[in-house]
Each structure stands twice: as C-alpha cells, then as structure tokens.
Amino acid sequence: MTRCAALIVAAGRGSRFGGPVPKQYAPLNGRAVLRHTLDVFQSIASIQDIRVVIAAGDEALYAASVEGARLAPPVIGGSSRQQSVLNGLEDRGGRYGLETMCVGGGQGMAMIVERLG
Numbered sequence: 001m002t003r004c005a006a007l008i009v010a011a012g013r014g015s016r017f018g019g020p021v022p023k024q025y026a027p028l029n030g031r032a033v034l035r036h037t038l039d040v041f042q043s044i045a046s047i048q049d050i051r052v053v054i055a056a057g058d059e060a061l062y063a064a065s066v067e068g069a070r071l072a073p074p075v076i077g078g079s080s081r082q083q084s085v086l087n088g089l090e091d092r093g094g095r096y097g098l099e100t101m102c103v104g105g106g107q108g109m110a111m112i113v114e115r116l117g
Helices: 033-042 059-065 081-092
Strands: 005-010 049-054 096-104 107-114
Touching (some): 049 081, 081 096
16 A cells, blocks of 8 residues: 555634634634544545644644644644645655645635655
8 A cells, every 4th residue: 555644734824714713723513623634634544644734833722632633743834835835745754745725615726746855
C-alpha cells in the first residue's frame, strides 16, 4: 500500500467567519470544527499519518480541540496558506502536496505544491 499522509492546514484566521476564535476552533455540535475534520481523516485506512499546521500562538486552542487524539505535534504555519502548506511538506520531508479548499457558496480551489531543492 502506498504511504499516504494528510496535511490539514488550520492556520487561517477566519476573518470572514467572524467570532471570538478562528473558525477551525469554533464549536460545532459540541466539538471544534477541526476535531470533526480530524475524525474523518482518522477514519480513512489509507492515511497513515496526519499532521496539522496551525498559526503561531494557537497552541492552546489547538490542544483543547484535539484533546485525546493521537497526533504528532502541530507544525507552525507561515504568513500565507501557500507558506503553511510548504512548512507542512518540509516538516514531513515530502516533495508533493495536493491542497484543496472549499471557499463557500459552492466554490472550491485546488493547487498542487512541489517542494524544490
């Protein structure tokens, strides 16, 4: 089986979402949105490794959101989503990554990232 790792980029501020915390930490049915996402990825047998990229300063929010989950320490993101994806790839020693994002209203985007050098 091909080794597959999931990189969940949760370093954004969610400014359009509003609220007292970034949307990945906002409660949804009693748990953080991020925890719902992790539960789905952890249920996929072909994913052997999950890493989460978070913003510097979000460590306490992250810890509260993933309490009890068996995860490696988070990776600290960069000043842009692209930099955060790259930070995650570099942490894993990966060369390629596929980023997808739902931006709302039925819109989405995808990007293939290659780490050079």
